[in-house]
Amino acid sequence: MRNYVLGLITNRLGSAALTLLIVSFAVFFATAMLPGDTATILLGQAATPEAVAGLRAAMHLDEPAFFRFARWLFGLLQGDLGTSYVNNVPVAELIGARFVNTMRLAGIVTLFAVPLSLTLGITAAMFRGSVYDRIVTVLTIGVISVPEFMIATSAVLLFSVYLKWLPALSFASDVTSFWQVLKIYAMPVITLTFVVSAQMIRMTRAAVIDTINTPYVEAAILKGASRRRAVLVHALPNAVGPIANAIALSLSYLVGGVIIVETIFNYPGIAKLMVDGVSTRDLPLIQSCAIIFCIGYLALITFADIVAILANPRVR
C-alpha cells in the first residue's frame, strides 16, 4: 500500500514537472505576445523612442526574449527565481513575505470553508428535497451570485464603517496577538469562504446523493446503521473522488485568484504581485508567480487524484 502510493506520487511528480514546463513556456509566449515591453511601460507617457532604447539597453532588455527566458529557466533549476526587471530586486525577495501571507490566508480559509462545506453538502444530501436542503441550495447559490467585491465592500461598510468593530484594512504585518489575527482576518476569510464554499457544497451534495441510493447503503441500514453512519461511512467514501476534485478546484482559487480580496482589504499577497508583473511585463516575476500558482494547483489536484484512486480499490 505504501509502495503503491509512493509509486503513484513519483509518477505524478514526473508529469507535474512536465506540466510546469508547459505552463512556463505558455506563459513566456503569452508575455512575449503582449504588446509593449518593460521599458515602454515603465516610461509610460514619457516613452520617446530614444528614451525607450536607452532604458532597454540599460536594463539589458535588448537581448532576445527567448534568451532571457532560457536563462531564467536555468536559474530556476538552481533554485534562483531571477531578478525583477522593474526594480532590480531578486524576485524571491519580492515574493517571500507575500507568499507567506497568501498561504496563511489560504490556510485559514481552508480551515473554515472545507469543514463547513462538507457538513452543509452532506446534510443537504441526507435530507434531499427537504426544506433544509432547499434553503441550503438557495443560500449557497445566492451567496456566490453576489460578486466578490460586493460582499467584501458590504462587509467593510457594515463592520468597519458603521459598527467600527473591525479594521477596514488587513495588513498582515501588524499582527501581534491572536485577537488581532481574528480581527484582521475576519473579513477576508468570510468573503473568501463565501466565494469558495458554494462549489464544494453543491458538488458534495450531488456526489453524495449519487451514492446514497445504492444497495450497499441499503445493506448498511439493514445492519442497523443510523442514517448518519450509512451516509458517512458507506456513501461518502464512494463519493470521495469527485468531492476531492471539487475541493481541489475550489481551493486552487485561493492561491492565485484572490486579487479582489487583496485589493479591497489591501492584503499583500501574490495575486496582486502577479498582476503587477503582467502590467509591467516583468518576465521573471510573471514566470515565478505563474510557477507558484501552478505548483499550488498541481499539488491540490494531485492530492485529489491520489485520494480518488485510493478511495476506489477498483481503479487501482
Added chain:
Amino acid sequence: MANLVEIRDLKVEAKTDSGRRIEIIKGIDLDIAPGEIVALIGESGSGKTTIALTIMGYARPGCRISGGSVTVAGKDMVALSERQRANVRGLEVSYVPQSAAAAFNPSKRIIDQVIEVTRIHQLMPPAEAREKAVSLFRALSLPDPDGIGNRYPHQVSGGQLQRLAAAMALISDPKLVIFDEPTTALDVTTQIEVLRAFKAVMKKSGIAGVYVSHDLAVVAQIADRIVVLRGGEVQEVAGTNEILADAKHPYTRELLSAFEPKPRGESIVAALERKPLLQVNGLIAGYGPVQPDGLPLVKAVQEASLSLERGRNLGIIGESGCGKSTLARSIAGILPASAGQLTLDGRELAPSARQRSREQLRELQIVFQHADTSLNPAKSIEEILGRPLKFYHGMKGKARDTRIDELMDMVRLPKALRSRTPAELSGGQKQRVNFARALAAEPKLIVCDEITSALDTVVAAAVIDLLKEMQRELSLSYIFISHDLSVVEAICDEIVVMYNGRKVEEITPAISKVPQHPYSKLLFSSVPKLDPSWLDRLERDPELVKTYVQG
C-alpha cells in the same frame, strides 16, 4: 410460548414513477416461533424478498408497507421510529441479502464490513469481532479464512461473497436471521458445508430463521415449516414433511414435479455438421501484478483446454472459487488470458475483447453471474434489451418493440416490467433480463454464468426448455456454468469438472454418467435429495472431504 415474529395482514405496495400503485404483497399472515426455521419458497417475483425485508421494518425505495403489522419480539416494526428500528436491525434480526455482490460496499475491505454490526451496536471490541469473523469464515468453508477479509469485494468469487454476507449476519448472534437465497451461487459440496454450518450455529444458539429459497431440496434440509408464495399471496403453509409428502396446492405440486430432472433429449444437430465451434488451449488467466514470467500473481485458471462443437453444450461445474467465472471472463475477452489460444468457428480470437471484431463479439455472448451489477441502473429494461437489437441488427421502432416483447416472453418476464429500472425488479427477474440481453444478440455461443441460480424450479425448467428450443432453431451452443448438477445434466452434452483452477475431468453424460475423478465423485454425491433427513444422514468419504473441501 409467544411467537418471535407475527405478521398480520401485511400489505406492501409499490408506486411506479407515474404514481400508479401496485400491490406486491396482498395481505399475508405469518408466525415464527423462537428457534424455528421457516422457509419461503415460490416463484421468482412472488414477493419473498419483500416479505423478508418487512421483518426488518424496511421497504425498498419506491415501495411502502401499506397495511398490517409486523411484530418482532413484541415490537411492531411498522410503527417504530427509524431510530428504534435501527436498534433492532442487525442486533435482533439480521439479514443476508439476495445479492451479495451489490450489498458489499466496493470501497471498503470485507472484514470491516463484516464486523461493522458489532461496532454499530457496540457488541464487542474489534479485535474480538475479527476473531469471531475468522472462525465464522472457517465454519463457512471459506478459503484462507485469515486473509480473505482483507480483500475488497471485487476480489472474491460470487459464492465466496455470498458466504461472507452470511458471516456478516451471524456475527451478532441475532434472535432471527433472514437468509435470502444464501446458497444460490454455491456448488453442491460447499452448499452442504454451509448448510451444516447454518444448522449448527442456529441450533446452538436457538436462532430462528427465515430461509428464502427457490430450491425445495435445500429447503427440505433446513426448514421446519414451508410457506409457499405466489403473486404476493400465501398459497400453502405446512410442515416440511407434510409439503413434500402431501402437497395440497396445485402450485406446490407443480414446484415439486419440476424438481424431477428431465432426461436430456438427443443432440439436435446432425453428427455430420459437427465441427468445433470454440476451442480453448492451455488458457491461463488470473489477477494481480504481472510476474517476470508474464503470468499474473494469482492464477485463477491454469492451463484449461476445452473444445465445444457447434450445436452442443458444455457444462462447467466445480466448487465455489475454483475459477469458473474467471474462465468465462477470459473466453469473453474481458479478462485477457495471459497464455493460451482461443478459436471461435475456426478463426483465432484475440485475447482481449477490444481487439475482436464486432461480429466475433456478437457471436459469443456472456451472461454475467452478478445480474444486478451488470445492468445499468439508469436505464429501463426496454432500453437494456433494445440496445443489442439496434446495435447488432439495426432494428428500430415497431420491429424492435415487438422483438423486446418476444424476448421478455421467452424468459417469462411479464410485459409490465418493460419500463422499470433494474432496481425495481426482483433478483430472479434481473437474472432473466440479463439472459434476455444475450439472446437479443442472436449469438452462436452463449457463456451462461449461473443464469438459473436465483430461479425457482418452475421458471428454471421453463428457461431450460427455452434454451433447448433455441438450440434446435438456431443451432446455438452454450457453455453452462452452474452449481446445479441437475440443470447441467439436463442440458449439457459434456461436463467439465474444475477444481482449484484446473480442469480435472470431462464427462459425457450420454456415454457414461459415472465420474472417475474422486472430486467429481464427491461432487455428484453431494446433490441434495428431496428428503428432509438427507443432509443429516449424508456420509461422505472423510478422506475426500478433507482433500477437497476447505474448512
Added chain:
Amino acid sequence: RASNAVAATPKSGGALKAAGWSSSTADTLDPAKASLSTDYVRCCALYNRLTFLDQAGTVQMELAESVKSGDAKVWTVKLRSGVTFHDGKTLSSKDVVFSLKRHLDPAVGSKVNAIAKQITDVKDLDALTVEITLANPNADLPTILSQHHFMIVQDGTTDFSKGIGTGAFKMETFQPGVKSIFTKNPNYFKGGAHVDSFEFFAISDDNARVNALLSGDIHLAASIKPRSMKLVESQPGFALSQTTSGNYTDLNIRLDLAPGDKADFVAGMKYLINRQQIQKSVLRGLAEIANDQPVSPASAYHNADLKPKGYDPDKAKFHFQKAGLIGQSIPMITSEAPTSAVEMATIVQQSGSEIGMKFDVQRVPSDGYWSNYWLKAPVHFGNINPRPTPDILFSLLYASNAPWNESQYKSEKFDKMLVEARGLLDENKRKEIYNQMQVMISEEAGTVIPVYISNVDAISAKLKGLEANPLGGMMGYAFAEYVWLDA
C-alpha cells in the same frame, strides 16, 4: 467644503497614515523615475527640490537660496548652506550637478528627459554655486526645477532603495507595491515635520479607500471619485480637500489619419462633445469647462477670453455631413486608464446616435494602454497631468516635434511662437503670445479637451494644515511635511 484650515497652532507628534490610489512593484524611490502619485509622495517626504511652487502657484526657494539669470540662458543657482542628508553628509553643488545630469542619460530612464534636454551644461562653480546653461533662453527654468522629478539626490547614488535625501522624513521601511514607513528627520533644515512618523500605501479600489478613511484606519484618502463625496460629507468627522489643477482627459483625433484628416470631422466633434454633461454627470461638478486647449484657469497664462464651445448637435451634424461621414461607423478607443474616458466616450456616442453618427466605442484593457493605443489610434482618449508652465505643455504636446503630439498637430507658426515666448522676460508679451497659441490649439488641433478635472482628497477632521497646491492633490504630494494631527 474644502478644508482650508484656519491657521491654528500645529501640534507635534502622532503617526500619520495616508493612502494613495496606485502602487505596484514598479514603485521607486528614484525621483527621476517617479511616475505614480505614490512615488511623488515618497520622494517629497525624502528629498527636496531646488525650488517649489506655493499654493498660489508662485515659485519659492527650497534648497536654492536664489536662481538667477540675465539672459534666461545661463542660470546661476546659489544653494542654502548647512543642509545635510539623512546620512549626515552636507549638501553641495556636486550633488545638484549629479542630480540634474542624470536626466540626460537615457539609461536612467528619466521621465523628464524630454524637458531636461534643453539643459546643455551644468557646472559647479563652488561648493554652493551651480551654473546651468540652456540651449535656448527659457525664463521658466525656476518653475521647471520645481517639478518632482528634479529632486536633489546625493552625488553618485546608484541604489535608491535607501532613500537618502535631505527631506523631512527618513526611510524606515520600503516595500514596493505594499507600503512605506517614514520617521521624522530631526535635522531637517526647515525645522522638522509635525508628525513623528508617516505611513503611506495605496488602495487602488476607490470605495475601499474611502471606507478605510471612514473606518478610521487612515487619515487621508487621496483622489476620491466625485461620487464618493456624498458619502464622506454625510459622515461626521471627515472633510474634503479640493484642488483645481490642469489635469484633463482629452479626446484625441489624429489629423494625419482618417477620419481626422477631414477638418470638418474635428470641428464637428468639438460641437458634439457635451461639456456641460461631462462636467455635471461624469464629474459631478468637480471640473471646470474647458475649451480644447491645455492651459487651465489655475495658470496665470490662461486665456479667459477664449469661451468654450457650446453643445450644438446641429452644427456638429452640419460638419459631419460636409465631411461625408454620417452613417459611417467610427471606431473610438477608450479605456479605464485615462480618468473617466469610458463615460466620456459613452456620452459622445449617445450624442452621436441622436444625429445619426455611429461611434464604435471599444473599451480596451488599461494594461498597456499608454504604450499600445495612446498617440496611436485615430480616435482615442488621453490624460494629461498638470504642468506648471504653458511652455512645458506646448513643447510636450503641441510643438511639431513634441514627443506626445496627441493629434499630430503641425504648425510652423506655432513652433516659432513657442521659441519666441520662451526667451521673453517681459511677462505681458509672453502672455500675449501664449493667449494666441491657446486660440490656435483650440481651433486647429485635434485634441478635444472638454473639462479640467479637479482633484478631491478626503481627510479625517483630525488632519490639519492641508492646503491646495497647483502641482496636484495632497498639497502637491508634499503634505506629510506640513500637516499635523489634532488629537
Added chain:
Amino acid sequence: MTTSTTMSRSTGYRFSWIGMIGFAIILFWAIIAFLAPHIIPYPVGEIVDEDYFGPMSSKLLLGSDYLGRDMLSRIIMGARYTVGISLAAVCLACFSGAALGMAAAVIGGWFDTVLSRFLDALNSIPSKLSGLVVAAAVGSSLPVLIIMLGVIYIPGAYRFARSLAVNVNTMDYITVARTRGEGIPYVVFSEILPNIIGPLLADFGIRFVFIVLLLSGLSFLGLGVQPPYADWGALVHENIGGLPFGAPAVIVPSLAIASLTISVNLLIDNLPKKIRDRSA
C-alpha cells in the same frame, strides 16, 4: 418527502413546482432578453437624470445609475448579455469538459494522461494573462468572449466529470457494453452519462454562476461587451459606489443575477422527469 410535484400524463413528464418556478424565471429573463431593444424606456446610453444613484420613481422605475442613466433600460439590455453569453459559454464549457472527461476515463492510458496534463496546464495559466493576450491577438467580439469563458472553465468541468466517470467505468455494466463492441461515444453518452448526470448538472449550475460573474471581469480586460452596454455583473461593478446609499442601481442588478442563477440551479435540482411507466 416533499410532494411538490405534479404529473402530466399528456406530456409524459413529471414536473415539480419548484422546478417550474425556476423555469418560469429563466423564461422571463429569456423573453426580456429577446425583446430588449423594443421594451427599453430610454436608450441605454442616455443620461436622463440630473442626479445619480436616483431612487425608484414613476419616471425611472428602477432609479438611475452612477451617471444618471435609466437603470431599468440598462438591466433589460444587460439581460441579453448575461443570459445569452453565459448560457452559451457554460454549455460550451460543460459539454466539452464533461465529454472529454468521460472519454478520458473510458479510454484511459495515454489519452487520459496527455489530456489531463494539457488541461491542467491550461488551467494554470493566469486568466488575466491569457485574457490580455487574446484581447491583443484577436480583439474583442462576442464569439471570442464566449469561447474564452468556455475555455477557462473546461478544465474544471473536465476534472469533475472525469472523477465521476472513473468510478462508474469500473462497473460491470460498462464491461458488458464494451464486450458488446460498443464504441467510446456510446459508452460515454449512453452508459456513463445517465449515471453521473445529477452531479454534472449541479456542476453546470455552479459553473453558470461563475461565468455570469466572470463575464464582467473579462469585459474589463477588453474582451466582449462594449459600452454603452453592460452585463449585469458590470452593472453591479460600475455602480458599487451606490452601496452605502442602498441605491437600486447596485441592488437591483445583484438581485437580477441572483434570481437567474438561483433559478437555474433550482431547475437543475428539479428537472422534469420522463415517466417510464406508460401503462394506464
